[in-house]
Amino acid sequence: MKRAQPQIGVGLLGYAFMGKAHSIGYRDVPVIAPPGVPWPRLISIFGRTESPLEEARSRFGWEKAVSDWRRLIDDEDVQLIDNAAPNQLHAEPTIAAAKAGKHVYCEKPLGTTIDDAFQMWSAAEYAGVRHMCAFNYRFIPALQLAREIIGSGEIGQIYHYRSNFLLSSALDGTRTKKWRDSGTSGGGALGDLGAHHIDLSRFLIGSEPRRVQAVMRIVIPESETGETIETDDLFAAILEYENGCVGVLEASRVAGGHLVTSRIEIDGSKGSIQFSLHNLNELRIAGCDHAFKSVPVLRNGDPGQANWFPPGHPLGWVDTFSHEAVHLLGAIAGLHEVDPIGATFRDGYYCAEIVAAIERAAKTGAAAEVRYRNLTSRVSSAN
Ligand SMILES: NC(=O)c1ccc[n+]([C@@H]2O[C@H](COP(=O)([O-])OP(=O)(O)OC[C@H]3O[C@@H](n4cnc5c(N)ncnc54)[C@H](O)[C@@H]3O)[C@@H](O)[C@H]2O)c1
Known part of the structure; x- marks a missing residue:
């Protein structure tokens, strides 16, 4: 007799932009999952x-809709809590879910403060549940391939990581103050957009930032309706990684001509890699011949290709959520770990420390050290 297909019951917080993206991700799992x-x-x-x-x-x-998130956690049919709500609602429900023994999946940035992010990591780790922070750019096949190429040594020792994430969303002339604009959101250009590229830098080059210098600006201090905007419209930062790499990162929501531009360049002693979200199915790679070549990513055997279509059929940004869901559900089933491909809550916490150091550096105008706590001692250390 055929065995019943195993299922994991999911409870989701949030039904807007990310609620929709995560729901689409789950929808695809039966179609593409191994x-x-x-x-x-x-x-x-x-x-x-x-x-x-x-x-x-x-x-x-979804089978049910509830107006109290505690009912998701109390529901015996739910084994995984997926938090795609605004940042201010990340910590409390996610910690409660982990303590109730539910697996936890939370949008970025993990917490709105370093302490929240650390508590979330700590709660999930001590509860022994699976935890994943939704840094979905890790699930773009081209960036997984870039990580493999860098890890293989093909472009040599990494000296430069350069990225920009540019939007014009604050310039649309109809701006009302939203949750992202509140000082308690942990998310302006830096926490909302920069967090993705900070995480990707660690994912791609496999090294941690230790020192940062930065500038941050609120360019438009008032909404159209006269409310104070409390989060940054742009930031630019220089990050020094422990492997010697220097990162130059910027993000903006006041970059006039840009709808969504997300570009990354990595330069090593033997070559360079370039990625742009506008052409997310290709990498541009140059060796010491200085001749950049476009490499189409969904070739036979490239990351993510096997579960979809015959080689060469392009994927899109929304497919990252399907890859992410498949990855997490596979980890819950014990097929693999969440990391290093997925971001764990440890990665979410590390990102929070880096974001906070960039904020300190921008505030003081001086370089700031990045220190990471560990779980066992729960004290600052320079490990
Ligand atoms: N991974 C990505 O690419 C990506 C992209 C966008 C957003 N995000 C993250 O996803 C999360 C949700 O962002 P979004 O863009 O989907 O949000 P959104 O602005 O589209 O929607 C937020 C919804 O939450 C509601 N809301 C606001 N405050 C609330 C509160 N206190 N309690 C309950 N509901 C509240 C709003 O009315 C709105 O319906 C955030 O953490 C954000 O950083 C991730």
Whole structure:
């Protein structure tokens, strides 16, 4: 007799931008997941406002809609809590879920403060549950290939990591103050956008920043309706990594001509790699011949290709959420660890320390050291 397909019950916080993206990710799992990966059962979705919540429940395929996130955690059918709510709502429900023995998956930035992020990592680790921070750029096949190339030594010792993440979202002339603009969100250009590229730098070059210098600006201090904007519109930072690499990172939501531009360049002693979100199925690679070549990524055997279509059929940004869901569900089933491909809550906490150091450096105008706590001693250390 055929065995029943294993399933993991999911409870989701948030039904807007990321609630939609995560729901699409789960929808694809039965189609693309390799054998052995449990399929998600979309049990319950949480939101504050009844009518759009009910519409999302019905369109995204969730069984129940609830207006109190505690009901997701209390639900015996739910084994995984997915937190795609605004940043201010990351720590409390995620910590409560971990303490209740549920696996936890949380959008970036992990917490709005270093302490929140550390407590989240700590709670998940001590509860012995699987934990993943939703740094979905790690699930772009081209960037997984870039990581493999860098790890193989093909472009030599890494000297430069350069990235920019540019939007014009604060310039649309209809700006009202949203949760992202509040000083408690942990997320302006730095925490919201820069966090992705900070995480990617660690993912790609495999080294930790130890010292930073930075500039941050609030360019438009008031919303159209006269409310004070409390988070940064742009930042630029120089990061010194422990392997000697120097990172130059910037992000902006006031970059006039840019809808979403996300570019990364890595230069080593033997070559260079370039990536742009606009052409996310290719890498540009040059060796010591100085001739950049475009490498199409979804060739036979490239990361992510086997689960989809015959080689060469392009994927998109939304597919990162499907890859991420498959990866986490596979980890819950014990097929592999969340890291190093997925970001754990440790990675989310490390990113919070780096974001905070950039803020300190920008505030004082002096270089700031980055220190990471570890779980056992729970004290600052320069490990
Ligand atoms: N991985 C990515 O590429 C990516 C992209 C965008 C956002 N994010 C992250 O996803 C999370 C959600 O962001 P989003 O863009 O989906 O948000 P959004 O702005 O699209 O939607 C937020 C929703 O939450 C509601 N809300 C606001 N405050 C609330 C509160 N206190 N309690 C309950 N509901 C509240 C709002 O009414 C709105 O419906 C954030 O952590 C963000 O950083 C990640």
